Amino acid sequence: MEPACVFCLIAKGQLPAQTVFEDQELMVFRDLNPMGPSHLLVIPRRHIGSLAELGQEDRDLLGSLMLRAAEVARQEGLARGFRTVINTGPEGGQTVGHLHVHVIGGRQMTWPPG
């Protein structure tokens, strides 16, 4: 737990969030500033700063994150498709320093992203 990390606070239940899934390993909640009709964030409960900090020992966790992303997309009814994004580091556009997978859907996505 990083005391100043907003996603750690959400994971601990110390900051409210619109939670759609949780288990011992992961949480999924709605983004405060949605970029589409559906915008969910999948996070590990354990503080991990970013994708760049993961190692071989985190293979199972990474698998869980991505499988959960697909599962919540199904639950949201995003059968026509969705966008998964992991921003990493300042140049990658990461603004919250706790690993998270964005799941965005409910509208046509474009490419390339900005």
Ligand code: AMP
């Ligand atoms: P990123 O820019 O990839 O680090 O994404 C961080 C995301 O977290 C942004 O889309 C924010 O809107 C979202 N966010 C920040 N604080 C909260 C919060 N307290 N509850 C839900 N989403 C949040």
Ligand code: ZN
């Ligand atoms: Zn954290």
